[in-house]
Amino acid sequence: MRTQSITVSEPLRRAAPEGNQTMYPLQIEHLTKRYGHDVVVDDLTFTVPPGRVTCFLGPNGAGKSTTMKILLDLARADHGHATIGGTRYREMADPARTVGVALEPNAFHPGRSGRNHLRVLTDGAGIAPARIDQTLEMVGLTHAADRHVGGYSLGMRQRLGLAAALLGDPPVLVLDEPGNGLDPQGIRWLRDLLRERAAAGGTVFVSTHLLSEVEHLADEVVVLSHGQLVATGALATLQHAGTSVRTSDPERLTQLLTSAGATVRAGTDGDLVVRGVGIVEIGDRACSAGIALHELSPQAGSLEELFLDWTAATTPTTDVPTTDDTAGNGTTITGAGTVDVADAERQALPL
């Protein structure tokens, strides 16, 4: 199965915070997870840097939640491993104060009050009980703290989950769909909170389906499809990593570039939008095939377009591994279609 994976790296935008705060990058290395014959996570490798908000995207069933569970040692990988600041979760000395987690909005006993849910956590983790009122205030749930969780709305349960994640004031946040059910004020509050945490040097890793929110929130994105990495890097760079092509023979060019592993779709202005193959390679291949090009230019795309392109790109092909030097930038395209740009290059890669 050939997949198109794009990795774009660039330097951290923000300097590490002042002082000696430890930074906790999340490292996922060659992670594979099978359930029976189904491969739900397939040789996944990526890094979530500190000081950035990284959004974890993918269609339903892409393997996002499973990846997060493996990261948190709630599920075991068949191969590979995941670390937080170089340490596996199970080996962390004080996980509750290091990693704040919100996974399931319904992981509460319906007959227990919100405050008591947090009390259970502070008791178990040895966190000062004073944090309970602080976090309830922070998430705007003080008024409902003594009501049974069974009577909470989805948004209130999300807020309670976020309060639980923030109890230990951790430098790392791992949140699975935290915006689901939140009202616009809640989403705005959440966005500000996550950006503040990242600005303070924290590591923020958030899975979400809300693409409009991703555009406001994310510094980095990691995109999965069918358990495989299809794109990762700085959102701003990725959004500009397409090529607009005009030609008199769009059908032949589409066939040519698709066979080279590109994703090609019709643009809105009679052009073709090409991702997954560099601008130089497009020109060279068209030239070799004798196809005249009338325009060849970088093109920015909406996140929705990009997401659909990325997640549609994991179609099986039988291409053999190739190496592409035409970009002249150290870019390597392997048989798995992996495009990996060395950190030193730090340039936009046309998709």
Next chain:
Amino acid sequence: MTRLRLLRGEIRKLTTTKLPWGFLGVLIAIAGLNASIVAFGTDTDGSKAFVATAGDQQSLLAFAFNALLGTALFGAIAAAREYGHGTVVPTFLTSPNRTRAVLAQLAAVLLAGAALGLIGQTLMIAAVAVALQTTQYAFLVSAGHVIQLLAASAVAGAIGAVLGAGLGMVIRNTGGAVTTAVLVVFLAPPLVVQLVSAAASWIPTALLAVLSGVSSDVSIWAALLAVAAWALVPAAAGLVAVQRRDVA
């Protein structure tokens, strides 16, 4: 220190839902039922000979098997619902060392089970003592035997809760865990005796009768070890199952 924190968290879990209060209600109902039997019940000849001697009263008061069965259900529900509600996830996030987390859960249900057994036996003794006032018989059980009854029910409650929790950890579905607990405690032992008659002294009812001082089939220490084994097997199975399993 970490173990104590985890234990405190697990005890908080148990005490912040209605589950223990529900079981306390059942204990009060059982005590009331026994008091009614003493007050209004008679033998077939119309007498109250069934409470005429200290031995009769001690047999009537022996609550340990009820404690074992009741707390097995309590433990099964407490453990299985952790998976049903997903509340085990924060536990494993707080303590990624699952052995430690599971031992804390087992210790918490053990303490809660012992408390329920003790409370149940205390209510039973108090209710029967009050009901005896309506008969011509006084409360005849000695202080030493009362203490033995209390200790036996506390032990039975602790063991039952651990047994149920072990089953709950293996099965995870509350209905399935409760059904299995009833099968293991109530239905399976007579069947075992049917197959192996020598096992008659080693099933929970017989062992708890020894602990309560109303039977002497085996020594108290042998009875204690044997009844503990009924709980250790499912608890060990639960511990192993939780280690290997992904948390949904």
